[in-house]
Amino acid sequence: MKTKLLLTLVLAVSIALSAFTIKDVSRSDSISxxxxxxxxxxxxxxxxxxxxxxxxxxxxxxxxxxxxxxxxxxxxxxxxxxxxxxxxxxxxxxxxxxxxxxxxxxxxxxxxxxxxxxxxxxxxxxxxxxxxxxxxxxxxxxxxxxxxxxxxxxxxxxxxxxxxxxxxxxxxxxxxxxxxxxxxxxxxxxxxxxxxxxxxxxxxxxxxxxxxxxxxxxxxxxxxxxxxxxxxxxxxxxxxxxxxxxxxxxxxxxxxxxxxxxxxxxTNDFKNPAITEQEIDEAIKVSEKKVYRDINFRVQIAASGNKLETKPENFKGLKGVDRVQVGALYKYYYGNTSDYNVIQLLQTLAKEKGYSTCFVVAYKDGKKLNLSKVLKTEDK
Known part of the structure; x- marks a missing residue:
């Protein structure tokens, strides 16, 4: 499932960003x-x-x-x-x-x-x-x-x-x-x-x-x-x-x-581009929509026992981060959309910012759902 999801992400980013030119990351830059x-x-x-x-x-x-x-x-x-x-x-x-x-x-x-x-x-x-x-x-x-x-x-x-x-x-x-x-x-x-x-x-x-x-x-x-x-x-x-x-x-x-x-x-062998927030915004405008009705996709970037202010400077410049308390744990989410292609792009940006293990989650009416099952349903 992970491999399939990764390939989907790479394809989505490639298609969405094909409308404009972006900077490639060299192998030495990646190693650095x-x-x-x-x-x-x-x-x-x-x-x-x-x-x-x-x-x-x-x-x-x-x-x-x-x-x-x-x-x-x-x-x-x-x-x-x-x-x-x-x-x-x-x-x-x-x-x-x-x-x-x-x-x-x-x-x-x-x-x-x-x-x-x-x-x-x-x-x-x-x-x-x-x-x-x-x-x-x-x-x-x-x-x-x-x-x-x-x-x-x-x-x-x-x-x-x-x-x-x-x-x-x-x-x-x-x-x-x-x-x-x-x-x-x-x-x-x-x-x-x-x-x-x-x-x-x-x-x-x-x-x-x-x-x-x-x-x-x-x-x-x-x-x-x-x-x-x-x-x-x-x-x-x-x-x-x-x-x-x-x-x-x-x-x-x-x-x-x-x-x-x-x-x-x-992040390296698929040669993903180095993406800026402006480029993500442009990519979202031209990306093919893949909307799931009543579903909210989010990118979980962190979980901690510490209650952090959701200011961009606390999250490597990411704007619009939300904090949700689950018991004694605080979970931090970036993005909120029903468009799966959009959330994949936002996940890519979060990874570029340094959240290498961030992942997409799905919610409906505030209840977390199994992402793989959601993606198997028909697009609405």
Missing amino acids: AVQQNPFIVVLDAGHGGTDPGNLGNGYYEKDIVLDVTLQVGKILETQPGFKVIYTRKTDVFIKLNERGPVANEVDADIFVSIHCDSHHTQAYGVGTFVMGLDKSGKNLETAKKENEVIFLEDNYEETYAGFDPNSPESLIGLTIMQEEYLDQSIMLAGLVQNNIVNNLKRKNRNVKQAPFWVLHSSYMPSVLIELGFLTNNTEGKYVNSKKGRKEMAEQIANGIMSYKKNLELA
Whole structure:
């Protein structure tokens, strides 16, 4: 669906702008822009300090995931265009509710949390999770185990406002905030998962949805990786080994680099023009209309716990940004139109301004709709 949508966007922009001449961006200019605006990755090594994580077969999860996380970061730091930030680089305890906000504070592009799994059987395999809840709820147990770390914190009842890791109702309530980034999170998770499974020949436990507290508070594509089961006699030994840690770190780093490259393809390899607001206005005038009756298309450019004034200077010069509060979260939207071609052009301008991961949403009578379903309906 993403590829199809991207091709539609490129075609729409090309047709709409064919009536006048605009400036091309050279490959060197594109590379320079990437260097000026680094791709920020926040890496989160699970557990730490007084929280050892699981101790399957006598191994310490906190030590394994810290080692793998640091190796992933070291690889990424050697690549142009990357900036890596860690929630922890030593054996310290970081509260669960402080990990995701680290990524929010630096306006990260992605958040990656690394863990090891455990089970009372000889279960084994690699799994990568995104925020959500599968229909059967069968992944609740994995989420419960990771969320129960809150019991190690002082005043956890006040900090987590009555959240109960063992309550399905509490867990389901976590899924709302990350739903805007689900598609991008799944793409990132899939790239990492496929690398580990295919290149290291590990058992595939697939990309799954589960309600993890550490993911719910981050306002960008976010994934949690379970490297394998320390409780499995064979897999635990591999995950704990120097060889296993190195190999998994390489595959995770490669997955992240592939994700970044895919994003760059949307802006560089299709050779989209550098578009100004005036050119967008002209393009809108000549673009073919594609109106959906009673539908309001908008571009979501940001989501934050901070309440910002909707002045152009707060949004890289974009005019007419709206702020909508959803619980404790503020979402910021640019544009409001029933014409899908117009909203695609506005999305292109937002990306040119630096909102590389902005996306189109659809509303009807104030209720958010599934964009792909809206686009499948007949034009009105």
